[in-house]
Amino acid sequence: MTIEVTTAAMAHGGKAVARHEGQVLFVTGAYPHEVVQAEVTEAKKRHSFARALAIFEPSPHRRAAPCPHFGPCGGCQWQSAEPGAQAEWKREIVADQLRFVGKLGNVEVRPTISPGPEFGYRNRMDFALVGGRPALHREESQELVELSVCLLLVAPLFQLFVDLPIRPLADRVTLRAGVATGETAVLFDDEHGVIHEEVAGHTFRVTDRAFFQANTAGAEELVRLVTEVLAPGPNDRLLDGYAGGGLFAATVGAGCREVVAVESDPVAVADLKANADLVPVRAKFESSRPRLPRSWDLVVVDPPRAGLGREGVETVVAGHPRTVALVACDPASFARDAALFTNAGYRLEYAQPVDMFPQTFHIEIVGAFSR
Numbered sequence: 001m002t003i004e005v006t007t008a009a010m011a012h013g014g015k016a017v018a019r020h021e022g023q024v025l026f027v028t029g030a031y032p033h034e035v036v037q038a039e040v041t042e043a044k045k046r047h048s049f050a051r052a053l054a055i056f057e058p059s060p061h062r063r064a065a066p067c068p069h070f071g072p073c074g075g076c077q078w079q080s081a082e083p084g085a086q087a088e089w090k091r092e093i094v095a096d097q098l099r100f101v102g103k104l105g106n107v108e109v110r111p112t113i114s115p116g117p118e119f120g121y122r123n124r125m126d127f128a129l130v131g132g133r134p135a136l137h138r139e140e141s142q143e144l145v146e147l148s149v150c151l152l153l154v155a156p157l158f159q160l161f162v163d164l165p166i167r168p169l170a171d172r173v174t175l176r177a178g179v180a181t182g183e184t185a186v187l188f189d190d191e192h193g194v195i196h197e198e199v200a201g202h203t204f205r206v207t208d209r210a211f212f213q214a215n216t217a218g219a220e221e222l223v224r225l226v227t228e229v230l231a232p233g234p235n236d237r238l239l240d241g242y243a244g245g246g247l248f249a250a251t252v253g254a255g256c257r258e259v260v261a262v263e264s265d266p267v268a269v270a271d272l273k274a275n276a277d278l279v280p281v282r283a284k285f286e287s288s289r290p291r292l293p294r295s296w297d298l299v300v301v302d303p304p305r306a307g308l309g310r311e312g313v314e315t316v317v318a319g320h321p322r323t324v325a326l327v328a329c330d331p332a333s334f335a336r337d338a339a340l341f342t343n344a345g346y347r348l349e350y351a352q353p354v355d356m357f358p359q360t361f362h363i364e365i366v367g368a369f370s371r
């Protein structure tokens, strides 16, 4: 079914919201305040999904997308919108999720920080391979789109991508670079490789596919923001949950009396040992309580997309910290966790969106909680 609708706000997930015959409609390929012709792709009881076919009245923030693959390629959703508009939509989405999901309507959501260039920022990218050439999925599809370029890659990876050797039998490739060190790795399928990256004056070893922030300028900004939230002092014990290779333990924790770091991935745990002067707790954070000290003064937690959940928040607050920095990559789970912290007696002082992934709907958020 083809309809004409006027979009309102941008929704979590990167689609514009419209109303049609009293029902909420999420429109892929549309931006806020546009009049679009849309095809309904999925009709549900409470809301429906549609895809923009034609833009009758475009947003003033529309621009020509620089990448020839924009549209079919599912890697970027917002490339045809100006970066300032993207940043503001991200701020609004965080505020909406806090209001509607977390029931926290009065929280200060600061203007989005854009830490680096809007293109050429990804120090890591995972691609499928089609006939040896890199490909990404079409949005919400299993179909692969073969790519001749990817404008999100940092310069050394852009060149590696273009010159990628053909491995006819390989299914996927991970490209990794240390922006400051100039080191690169091309990892086909399950191949191994190590690079080093510098953030906040500290050198990090990053092994294989272990997690490391994919935007180096963004990582630098996260360290600055978490330091600002926690204001660590020499008498403080810091708990770093979901510690990865030690980005926060080795930087924010440097000024603390002690750092307790929890991480479940064995490869990241080995990096963490090498990168920060500590013995990590290798465990799932939510169930790590028996292996942790009785109390801690400060916490930084940076969980995967699903967030901390009830058990994760209980683990954080069990040590009675005075301040918690929650680093989140999903605004809905951030809002859910913020509500759990509020119920546990903490106040969300402010939320700071960071645009780690321009051209996409992905949002990084730093939340500052105190007792």
Ligand SMILES: C[S@@+](CC[C@H](N)C(=O)[O-])C[C@H]1O[C@@H](n2cnc3c(N)ncnc32)[C@H](O)[C@@H]1O
Binding pocket: 211, 212, 213, 241, 242, 243, 244, 245, 246, 247, 248, 262, 263, 264, 265, 268, 283, 284, 285, 286, 302, 303, 304
């Ligand atoms: C978003 S990353 C953050 C890493 C680190 N804070 C950084 O900025 O580089 C999340 C990390 O949590 C780890 N992880 C995932 N689930 C976990 C769990 N249940 N308990 C502990 N660590 C977990 C992952 O291996 C990953 O290293």
